[in-house]
Amino acid sequence: MTPRPILTRVPARARLLARARLLAKVPARARAAVRGSEIGLVALAGLAGCVAGAAVAAMQGATQVLRAWLYGLPPGMRLSASHDVPALTLLLVPAAGGLVLGLLAHTITRAIARRHGRRPHAVVDPIEANALHGGRMSVRGSGLVALQNMISNGSGASVGLEAGYTQICASLAARFGASFELRRSDQRTLVGCGAAAAIAAAFGAPLTGAFYAFELIIGTYAIATLTPVVVAALCGSVVARALVDQPALVTVDGLDALTSTAITGADTVPVLGLGLVCAGLGIVIMRGVTLVEAGIRASRIPAPLAPALGGLCVGALAVAVSPQVLSGGHGALHLHLGAHGAGMGLGGLALLFAAKATASALSIGAGFRGGLFFASLFLGALVGEIFSGAMPGLAAFAPTPLAYAVIGMSALAVAVIGGPLTMTFLALELTGSFPITGLVLVAVIASSLAVRKTFGYSFATWRFHLRGESIRSAHDVGWIRTLTVDTLMRREVATVPVSLPLTAFLTDHPLGSPSRVVAVDGEGRYAGIVRVPEAHAAARDADGPPPGLADLLRHADDVLTPGMNAKAAAAAFDRTESEALAVVDGPETRRVVGLLTESHTLKRYAEELDRQRRAMLGETA
Template sequence: MNYRWKSALLTLIVRQRRSLRESEAAFIVLATIAGLAAGFLTNLQQFIAHSLQHLFYGVTINRLSALASIHHPWRLLALPTGGIVMVMIARLLRGRKRPPIDVVEANALHGGRIPFVDNLVICVQTIISNGAGASVGLEAAYAQMGGGIASVLGQWMKLRRNDLRTLVGAGAGAAVGAAFGAPLTGAFYAFEIVIGNYTPAAIAPVVAAALSAAFVTRELGVEPYLIATTANRELALPDYLAYAGLGIVCALIGVAIMRLVTAAEQHVQSWRRITGWRPLVGGLLLMPIAWFSPQSLSAGHGALHLDLLLRPPVAFLTAILLLKIAASVISLSFGFRGGLFFASLFLGSIVGQIFAGLIHATPLAFTLDTGDAALVGMAALSVSIVGGPMTLAILMLETTHDFALMGVVLTAALISSAFTRETFGYSFSTWRMHLRGASIRSPRDIGWTTSLTAGRMMRRDWVAVTEDMTVADFRARVPLGSASKAIMTDANGHYRGVVVTASAYRPDLEGGAPLEDLATLADVALNPATGINVMLQMFDTHAADELAVIDAEGKVVGVLTEKHARRRYFEEIEASQRALFGET
């Protein structure tokens, strides 16, 4: 009887999984569940991080970065303390063969599959880093856990690759939307930054997840993130031109920050004496910066509102800008974990205020509203670093409720995005993955190309000849018309080249001639791990229509034709395009 109940339960689960794969309504329900979970986990992580800040720094209502000064310098020991915890975590993870997979990498390379342990590692490290006061944001942890829990649900339900990617994007976007109380921002974050495209089939589940996550935030009594703006304004052509210039300035600063983080990280990693203790050293270096300006602590939520309210002079803002950039570079290059999403918003607001202040100092009659310039700078600099121009434009709309400002926000954001793509080509997350060897420039799904390797596509039946044979031996072994080519090896089976059958049957060629003189492509071969892009390039470079596949010892394990490789490549592209438009 017990066996029958288990069998019936298993059958029911299989049917439910099948219905989710076939029913759009069921998939929307699953996305809603993922959104509810993402909203709860986002608020839970926020609570834990703020509790740590309360424990370390004594802050209660105010944000950490809004402190006017650190009254008790000993509290800054929280920074090296957090560094020691990060060192301990790194030692616990020393046996791992690869770094944790984040949501962008998962959707681009792994079809949305994220091991749940990776989610825990990233989130715990980010919460500790932010809670200790390092200059990083929690948004990376929000998106990771939201997308991660969605990935677990999708894998358990055995969703198709494209559906799983959509669900992961919906969960990550829902988490970001819950953090700001801005569901449309979360939806656009999913499309632009995690999924990589807009598809009709994905709109409903992504929006459903974002709305459900924002609902959780409201039900928990968390106030949405709001910024007050100028009530009335008239924006003319000079304003648009000025804000376009601000967009270029923000793009330049954004690219400089990304390159600076990379250069500092590579330089720090070369210091062998502090290997394994980098977070501790980074915490010690952050202490004097935080003592001089608490606005460099954490992500900068409180400092952003404080500076918009007080409108400090340009000199003060410039000092804060440089200190915040230094704190962010030190935090990331010395091993603290977190994102630059909100840090880039804070830095952008400072750049906007400085930009407006410098225009005010000129003898021109033209001026910019400082608050408006701060909001435009927020969007423009964040777009350069994070990506997603519509995401940031919608965030500005949902946090200000100011439709009149959206024209100049979009202008600056689009110019910043285009300038960054043209001169740099990466967002911060994809740039760091590029440095690890992943050839991606966006979250678009290119993971399918990793399955198109020579080892998977080769055929194992080929005509083999040895290098000690004569032309007469070859003609006896390979009759004309039986095979177009033969693979030459030595006595031990090592690859020595390709012999074209037609070349051995030339009328002017004597039968006693050595066959090895006819071998071509002796130095050109594929290995089983060669990817499709390199493979096709080799076919073109060497004008070959068939290449041998050899193992690490140089022995032939298969052959692959250009025709078959290109056919498989175009089949996968066609399948990807069908998935893009929701076709099965």
Template sequence: MAQDPARIPSPIKRLRKLRPSVLYRYLSVELMRRLPRRTELGLLLAGTLAGVAAGLCVVIMTIIARTMHSLIFNLEAGERLSGAAVDEKILVLVAPIAGGMLLGAILLLLARWRKRPLVDPIEANALHGGRLSLTDSLIVAVQNLVSNGFGASVGLEAGYTQVASGIASKLGSSLKLRRSDMRIIVGCGAAGAIAAAFNAPLTGAFYAFELIIGAYTIMSLTPVVASALSANLVARLLTPSDAGIDVGSVGTVVPADYVPALVLGAICGGVGILLMQGVAFVEEAARKSAIPSFGRPTVGGMIVGLLALASPQVLSGGHGALHLNLEADVAISSLLVLFLLKAIASAVSLGSGFRGGLFFASLFMGALLGKLFAFVAPSLSAATLAPASYAVVGMSSLAVAVIGGPLTMTFLALEVTGDFPMTVLVLASVITSSFIVRTLFGYSFATWRFHLRGETIRSPHDVGWIRNLTVDKLMRADVRTANAEMLVRDFRNTFPIGSTQRVVLVDENGKYAGLALVADVHSNLIEGENEAAQIRTFAQFKKDVLLPTMNARQAVAIFDQSESEALAVVSDLVEQRVLGMLTESHTLRRYSEELDRNRREISGEL
């Protein structure tokens, strides 16, 4: 018997019956989950929260790293490791070795406890729809702190962006955000981390657009900028004296300065390629050596310690050393030696297994390269720039060669100098450097490391949905099959015209033997002729098959190559057990639907 509608409690009545504490929790959770999915205001609030968390992460990690430097190297309060004169040289040698041993122990534990590879924000946004493991992110942060804290020649920026993006991804998962919004919220975490680290909100925002999200859209602008601003505000409130890069006065830019700036950009592009290949060379040499993976950081720490005996400025990220060399007049020989030592130390640190990035190291080496170039710049044209100006140009140009993000590095120059004509000069040099790297090499440091691991991604653009659209999800499993030894007349009786278009032929072992087109079997026979022949004589596409793990793009390529409208799906290329069939028209339709849905998500239509 139907229930009286008047007796059915309404949602409002149900809520009234709940206890106040339960009601408050229900409303708050549901509101927080629905708001970001339905309004831009909700995504803005989520981005701001991610920025606050990023700012806190940067502050906490910076305090921990500086405390480690002070305790391990006996530094005075406020001293930067790479800019300090460490009195006890034995510490300079031993500390990186001890850090390598500690990191090796961590790697040994991870090899037994956590088998899967650690995913970074770029890979998460490109392949996994913004899904990042917070546990993995914290592991990366700990490894980065150990590496930097004991003096390895790596910066903390990789740890900042990893843990901030991990927290942002966790927040997005809790709010059940869509795939496109998840990618934006991960970008918000990275933007906040870079903004807080360099006191540069514009740099942080465009770092997210160019390197983490892969595109600038109106939908992503507000939350990403809000995250960068909130993170920078939090960091400056908690550590007001710890801000950015100070290059001093950069002078006046004249048209003649563009010629040496373009030359410097081209030089930085070539040096960036050599630096990335140097890291890959060290990694490959370490992999081919007899040293186990957990022992390589110790060997790398020993080499870094020996280099630091020549110049302690190679230790850590290089903040102190950058300020030291920007403010002082340094001889050309000293600049050249320091540049080579820092490049070798960074390549050895990363290649031997220390965790970190080349962000600040590339800024430091670029500044050194710019000051070196200042000695020869006047001979190229009637240039008038001071060495500090060339340091800014080199800093941004080498960083864009290694890290990528032309606008990111241009805005960094703007926020560092506050000089618009200087920023335009930097933009010209940065574009030149980026063009050289893309033309001759094709990768940034992050995507180059993906390439070495066998991944094909070159940017954070979302290609994960393509990989998820696999043949096993597209195929039909209810296919008609027949034994390849069946006689033609029996085949005609079993599969009359109109019953099906195609029949999959299999041999006596169940192995794929080709496709038989029912219309061809009937139309190419004269009554009584060849009816005793086996149906395998009509088999087509014997070697053209699809595998269930192929994605839609790979399937379309095979359809084009075979010129077939449908192909069988087999288990593998050895057994070739038939699993189903897939048509080209269905594949193209589903691919187009997913492509359109992805486009509408990015543009905010969904």
């Protein structure tokens, strides 16, 4: 089984004491300045960006040193671009890294179980933090995730460091926000600032980092969040560049290497096809990770040994196919996006794609920590190269094979990670070519739309779905998850026993009284809703003995629960064609706890939509 992440929660009293100590270190005047001023929030975002840039540089340097030590790499050599590493080293080092990772997780899990008597809680990532926890994250748990990510990537597992970057940087930004007692919306914005700075620092691409935060962490673009997020991304990028040399991913001289002629509207036709191909392959990759995880669980391999087995399989792929399947793939992507490419034939590219996709699925499925951000970029570049070589007639269009590699890189990354504008700006900042960026936008829109309509999830939200969460984006949060039936329903609900004679019911509920009455059975369980006018009409029109209440019940099987959100409740009203539904405590006990009307639900839903619209425009009233 996959090693479980590490504890992020502490007892309530300890949390209160820690919070008191934290606030004591921040002067009240400073807290008030940040809470009450947009400039104060921007300054805090800039600080978070600088810290994030330093953290990313430190992780990059430490991981490169680890790879060089384990594999005997010369200075500056990337693992996935190396050619002379001994086969035995390629085979065994990933397995050894997996064993260390598995034993580390097992040791910490046992220590927590002895101390607290329970298994550790899962570490909250930035998307989940903003969607469910108001931007609250654990620095200690996030630091451990970053360490596990460094061990995984440094030992050669086919995962990127971007997950560790965003985890630790977002948690540090969240800690800054907690220190200043920021409001919920500002706290969520600051978590987005940390993630934006992390991605901007990793790629030297501030716009990419900013839109990563808008699309994937905060969940929406708003005028009020523009300045702090962009400032954080700029600060992160500048600090990381000052500390670490970052060579460009795309090494081309001018635009001649990307286009053979001027780009026209006809050039979008093959680009659309490439986007759809990338969408299908992205879904296959995400499903593949799930299948590997299911296979690991079914094999009943001890949890500490699962990463070692996965590492052994990844090492075998590196020996059999190419070292390009190892680690994140930065060096390999440099080879393929260089001015002369990697010089591989179609068969070699297809084999490398299959091996890299398999290695990534094995790494994550077996329990290595990391994500598919950079792996999806590399895989997309391979798809673009294969597409340009395999599709007949592409020579008649303007894009060159290198351009198709850039387009495929963005399109497949969108399919797996999400964020169409994020990947579009990444292509722009890497190439500096506006014509190619236009074609990238076409491909990512096609890829994003196809995945959304056929699969419905990105890699992160797919894993939330497998855990039982309904998060599909960071925008699921916010307000729609907190506007629940429990907060909307009327709690004072009079009930009547379903065995009550109709004449007694009519006496107690004359015309003009509330038009709906909830009926319960002999055990107090919900039985249905009786409409008072219908009950009077039934008694008046009856030729013989009046019917019983049981004959007049409506919506006996249609109920709401307190945990449902307003969107789900509105859908229930549409499905049942009812203007009011009873709220029960659960599907088993069916104890009536309230009543909710469609009109009140839609009114509150509209009010929240309007509030969100004003927030996006930066309006305070």
